[in-house]
Amino acid sequence: MTSLGSQGSSSSSSTEYVVRVPKNTNKKYSIMAFNAGDKVSCSTWTQARMERDMSNRRIYGEEETQEGAAGSEFGKKQREEARRKKYGIITKEFKVEDQPWILKVNGKAGRRFKGIKKGGVTENASYYIFTQSADGAFEAFPVHAWYNFTPQAKHRTLTAEEAEEEWGRRNKVVNHFSIMLQRRLREQERGGGDEDEEEGEKGAKKKKKGGRGGDLRIHDLEEDLEMSSDESDGSNGDDDEAKAKAKKEKGAKGKGKKKKKKGSDLEGFEDSDDGDFEGLEVDYMSDESSSEEEEPEKTKPNKGEDVPKGIDEMSESEEESEEETKNEEENKEEEEEEDGKKTPVQVEKKKKKDSSGESDSSEDSDIEGEAASALFMVKKRTPPKRGGGRGSAGSSRTGSRPGTPSIDNAATSNTLRAAASKLEQGKRQTTVPSSETPAAKRLKMEPSPQSSSGKSTPQPASGKSTPSASDVLLTEDAVRRYLIRKPMTTKDLLKKFQTKRTGLSSEQTVNVLAQILKRLNPERKNINDKMHFYLTE
């Protein structure tokens, strides 16, 4: 049926086409709907792959323990079935037809979409696809199903629990970029050892950039709560460092900048609610007016991490829009910065090989990358101390600076650096002179070539410092340090050298610790019915 000529009805010209509804098709037509905002253009696709998403199968499958063998009962299935019938429990079947589609475009590096079936499409009206065939007639095919396709994020996102955690920490955390970094770090560690969420938790609390950890030692950190006995600040500091390292990743990004100021004073408070810190006067903290300065500073360091973020797929990890602007600012600033340290890669290199307690130094190196701009006075945390950030075991980073926000930075850089180095072993580890921009008023920028890896912690100008120790080594020195400071039980010691941080398995840790104790031969004292070890210098 070719199209007829114009019918010539009234003043309009029209053409007639025959409409056919082919009966023989074995092809089922479905609609793939994309949101216009996603800017999907099928013509740009070179290759696409589609498959059903079977991840819901186990919910319906209800695979119980396998038949036979241990743990099974005779006639269990029949009994279960009878029970379900009795109570009228009807489980829905797992229909393959209704499962979502997973569409992968352009291979591994391309986009991923998930297509969820839209219900109720064929109930009251039918959709038909009219295509024009070669002979000018229209062919109509009924639409079998409608799937709404949404793009899937490739970057890592936080789970609900983690998001809750982060939300609780949002006042304390300055460096948002490190959230994802720390998460990644945690995942890596988890791959090797046990999970230790606490770390993050503790770290989170301490995350505040300002005066975290050892420097301020204003109060005993929450870690104390976990110790069997009271801890001195010193031990806190150590803990902090260790934790800070872990936390560094998590929290410290920009956000904390302001909080950092507050944070440093308020360390040791457990969860801080929003209104808690409002009237507090803090020392060494720049007042609000300078917060703007810090903002850009923060962004700068953030920016430094931006790039790594991109690499780390953290670019979208920022939850607040603030972050985005910060990122932009940072990006701009990054250009300004001359320091090569602020390589975004720094974030990745955070992983320090030998992590000692110095969170500070590591942090410093991390942070310094960015803060080159004159806006921020980056407080250079005694980079020289760190020298490579790693090595000085026992040098109390904190000790050197009493509660200056920069300490935080250092701490943060430590943590960040530690985290980065952990993430990628083998990357340059030397600390990068980090231009930390502590929340504190003035940061003097001292680029110190701390991390040779040239990592630059894109720390948000201030308050980013999350004091965190980089990897904690289970060394005799470390143990001696602890025991000198105060008596500890073996349990406490073990807590100090958490498997996550040291990278050893729990068994190994126990063995090594036992050996060290043998060597040290500490004195014993019974406190609260528990055997404590201590050393006297």
Place this chain on the structure above:
Amino acid sequence: MSDKGHDVDLTRAKQNTGVWLVKVPKYLSQQWAKASGRGEVGKLKIGKAQGKTVVSFNLNEELTVVDCSGEKISSVRSPREHPFTMQTVGGQTLAVFTESSDKIALEGMVVQRAECRPAVSESYMKLKKLQIEESTKPLRFSQRLEKAITTNYKPVSNHSHNLEYEKRKKEEGKRARADKQKVLEMLFSAFEKHQFYNIRDLVDITKQPVIYLKEILREIGVYNSRGPHKSTWELKPEYRHYQEGQEEEKEAAKME
């Protein structure tokens, strides 16, 4: 049964074929399903009137006969004229893909959306009335019976089901105590299959009287009175070895 992913055939997509997505009323699609031959259902008229595109669909004569359940037949006809309302694709990018038994292909993009509306006419109103009548009928309804049903629940001296049961029981007879060794073998092989057994099931399997069986079980097994496998018997730990070579071990343990 699940396809392990198909490469989507993108040939049509590359040609940028455009299709129309048309929403068609249910009765019309039913009529279309009745089309014969090559599937011609009607004619589509596309024209321009006063600058606007006017699209209308005209249903073929033979397809206007409406099947309706019940007595009325062919008194109602579906309308023939169906103007199309054109809509934009707008906030969605719609693509069409097809699934056949072995492959998935992208057919094209939707360039125009339309709704097929019936031209309101007398016959359409009648059709709608019919539809409404049908849909308002409840699925379940009460029906009055002329005669009461007397074939159920007649009193019986002994039910047939009962008779069968008794006959079966007689045939089986009382369970006899078999050799202890044999019973043990049966038990062990049963416990090889499952770890936990109810006493009833064991009685069925071994066909032994309960008391005798319980004695034997007390020797080699233990009774779980609580826990996830409540009121079940399982083998004693020394007899238990749920791996290969159970038999020998059980035998060895038994000998002790």
